[in-house]
Amino acid sequence: MRIAVASGKGGTGKTTIATNLAYVAALAGGSVAYLDCDVEAPNGAIFLKPKIGEDNPVTTSVPKVDLDKCTGCGLCGEVCQFSAIVSMNKTVLTFPELCHGCAGCWLACPAGAIREDQQEIGRVQTGAAGQVRFLQGLLNIGQAMSSPLIRAVKTAAPQADLTIIDCPPGTSCPVIEAVRGSCYVLLVSEPTPFGLHDLSLAIETVRELGIPLGVVINRCDSGDARLRQYCDDNAIAVLAEIPDVRAVAEAYSRGMLAAELSGHYRQGFERLIEALRREVGR
Numbered sequence: 001m002r003i004a005v006a007s008g009k010g011g012t013g014k015t016t017i018a019t020n021l022a023y024v025a026a027l028a029g030g031s032v033a034y035l036d037c038d039v040e041a042p043n044g045a046i047f048l049k050p051k052i053g054e055d056n057p058v059t060t061s062v063p064k065v066d067l068d069k070c071t072g073c074g075l076c077g078e079v080c081q082f083s084a085i086v087s088m089n090k091t092v093l094t095f096p097e098l099c100h101g102c103a104g105c106w107l108a109c110p111a112g113a114i115r116e117d118q119q120e121i122g123r124v125q126t127g128a129a130g131q132v133r134f135l136q137g138l139l140n141i142g143q144a145m146s147s148p149l150i151r152a153v154k155t156a157a158p159q160a161d162l163t164i165i166d167c168p169p170g171t172s173c174p175v176i177e178a179v180r181g182s183c184y185v186l187l188v189s190e191p192t193p194f195g196l197h198d199l200s201l202a203i204e205t206v207r208e209l210g211i212p213l214g215v216v217i218n219r220c221d222s223g224d225a226r227l228r229q230y231c232d233d234n235a236i237a238v239l240a241e242i243p244d245v246r247a248v249a250e251a252y253s254r255g256m257l258a259a260e261l262s263g264h265y266r267q268g269f270e271r272l273i274e275a276l277r278r279e280v281g282r
């Protein structure tokens with residue numbers, strides 16, 4: 001079972017839910033993998049405290065231009081859909097941070113002046129947090145291309161009975177890359193106007209991908225009832241409603257999981273795992 005934990009916006013408690021699910025599932029037995037695909041700001045490690053074993057660089061393809069061979073025809077700039085290569089006055093400028101590695105420019109160059117080069121965009125670290133197999137992607141500072149790194153994290157993941165993917169926030173390409181291939185998407189939201197707005201965008205995105213989804217309403221006793229009403233009106237399953245509890249927030253600030261605090265919270269996440277199994281089994 002591969003569950004993506006996502007949210008329309010940051011700060012909803014997505015990582016809190018994802019890490020607690022992984023921790024509690026591992027306590028119950030069976031193999032569990034946690035993939036931190038929030039590669040611009042991975043912080044699952046703060047709570048799961050893994051021992052990192054491997055640390056491998058991830059590279060993507062970028063063009064390398066030999067100006068001695070270049071005739072200044074401009075074809076590379078015309079082919080590139082991402083403005084990552086520009087030809088002007090027999091000078092060719094490249095912008096690797098915009099390059100999608102599509103190979104268009106070096107295949108199109110009639111003078112053979114462009115070859116494929118590699119740039120490091122980040123790292124994939126793998127390890128273990130107790131019984132949880134732990135993986136995280138770390139995007140290099142200044143890098144904009146997180147999707148290839150997310151793909152690398154997912155490729156490096158071991159087979160497991162339960163895989164939890166901690167997705168980036170939002171609804172853009174990195175989220176789609178993280179969610180792709182999951183059997184269910186759990187969207188974590190909060191009952192505020194911003195929460196509702198961004199949840200509705202996230203639901204549209206996941207539905208486009210054809211993946212079943214459900215919602216966790218975090219801090220359910222704050223805000224108003226419109227988000228719950230929206231879910232009911234649109235037949236969206238609400239798998240859990242989690243109140244705002246000071247003791248949990250204090251534990252969070254110390255890097256502790258709610259499930260480590262007491263059996264009460266552990267049982268809450270056990271029920272959420274059961275609800276996910278039922279949803280996936282439908």
Ligand code: SF4
Pocket residue numbers: 065069070071072073074075076077087092108109110111112113114
């Ligand atoms: S396509 Fe090749 S020859 Fe033409 S401008 Fe680009 S690098 Fe130069």
Ligand code: SF4
Pocket residue numbers: 061062063079080081082083084085098099100101102103104105106
């Ligand atoms: S590899 Fe593709 S995206 Fe990158 S510069 Fe060449 S044409 Fe543009």
